[in-house]
Amino acid sequence: MGKIIAIANQKGGVGKTTTAINLGSSLAFAEAKVLLVDMDPQGNASSGIGFETKGEYASVYDVLIGNADIEEAIVPSKVDNLDLLPSHINLTAAEVELVTALSRETRLKKHLEKIKDKYKVILIDCPPSLGLLTVNALTAADSVLIPLQCEYYAMEGLGQLLNTIRLIRESLNEDLALEGILLTMYDPRNNLSKEVMTQIEEFFSESMFRTIVPRNVRLSEAPSFGMSIIEYDIKSKGAASYIDLAKEILPRL
Template sequence: MAKIFCVANQKGGVGKTTSAVNLAAGLAKVGQRVLLVDLDPQGNATMGSGVDKRQLELSVYDVLLESASIQEASIFSEKCGYHVLGANRELAGAEVELVDLERRDQRLKAALEVVDKDFDFVLIDCPPSLSMLTLNGLCAAHGVIVPMQCEYFALEGLTDLVNTIKQVHANLNPDLKIIGLLRVMFDPRITLQQQVSEQLKSHFGDKVFNTVIPRNVRLAEAPSYGLPGVVFDPSAKGSQAFVEFAKELVQRIPTL
């Protein structure tokens, strides 16, 4: 049975897509069968996985409108070692089209149930806003992985996200919970980041992943080559950290 996790944070620019594509590549490296679902109309996770969003014949848009299955719409990225259910600008229109449809927040969940046995992990890269697309992701998921920077405003954004998850848990998806907080773009030389990191650990305890993703130039460069950092430069500190994170996540599964 596939473990389905949203990579979500309502604050923009915290490295959600970088975390999603590198975690997918890291999990593939340690022998897991992975599907990455891009729910962001910008299609950054699609492009960052070596798939050209402009060339997509079928995308997550078609899956949400039930005109294609995940088997038909997903593409295996040879370079990265995982399957991608891609997105492009078309997806922005899905917001409007889904409003009048039945089960509008359960479309992705229903589609994923069909491919449940084909994957070990399904990672969903959510847009930064709480939209119908994000809601589809949260309704389909078993849990949420929250990438966050150790900065003051990130803590405020985290409060909003926790409240959103509670509401979805109460009303739409009783299985949903926070799997863990992933500290990203971390620079140990900055005192504030260390302080926020300690605050997170004291408040959330073992919900904070042990692995810390350092601020790393190679991770930032990788998307311009259409690859996750883990594939682009496996020896970089950031890439190695994501592989360690993948291993930690696999180890945690039995206890979740």
């Protein structure tokens, strides 16, 4: 049965989408059947894996509001073993439209339950907020992976995220686990990057992934070609780091 991992941090630009795409592709490369769920109205995970987000198609929005079956909305990606539940810009409206809806926090969970058995792992790319979309992701998830950028304010807002996780455990999803903290955009030549890493390691010790994702320009180039790093440059340091992360996570699936 597929393990559902939400990739969340309300802080913008910390590497959530890069991790969702490239961890997903690395796991798929290792022949695990993967579903990538794009819960961000920006649709970066969808476009980054090569899905055309213009035009009409059934998206996670239609699934959440009950306009489409989840099976209808899921599409295969170019990567073997990797399927996508695409986002659409109108997902912004879901945040508002669902406010008064019944079981608004458990909608994604209910739909994912129908198809969970088809996958080894389901990765949910969350938007940079702690609103209803992220709450849906955390309610559906077995665990949460938190990317932290190696920069001065990395830990800022983390208290709020951990508090949200605690509240979700108390009310909607008591078994929600912390999959791990992932350091991203690490630059070994930068003393600040090293300092921040040491600080975060002191704070989180056991919850850290051994893998640290370096700052790597190939990782930032790949999405503009609609490719994961595995397709774009498998020999890059960025690819190696996400393959390592996949190796850490595979035994836990």
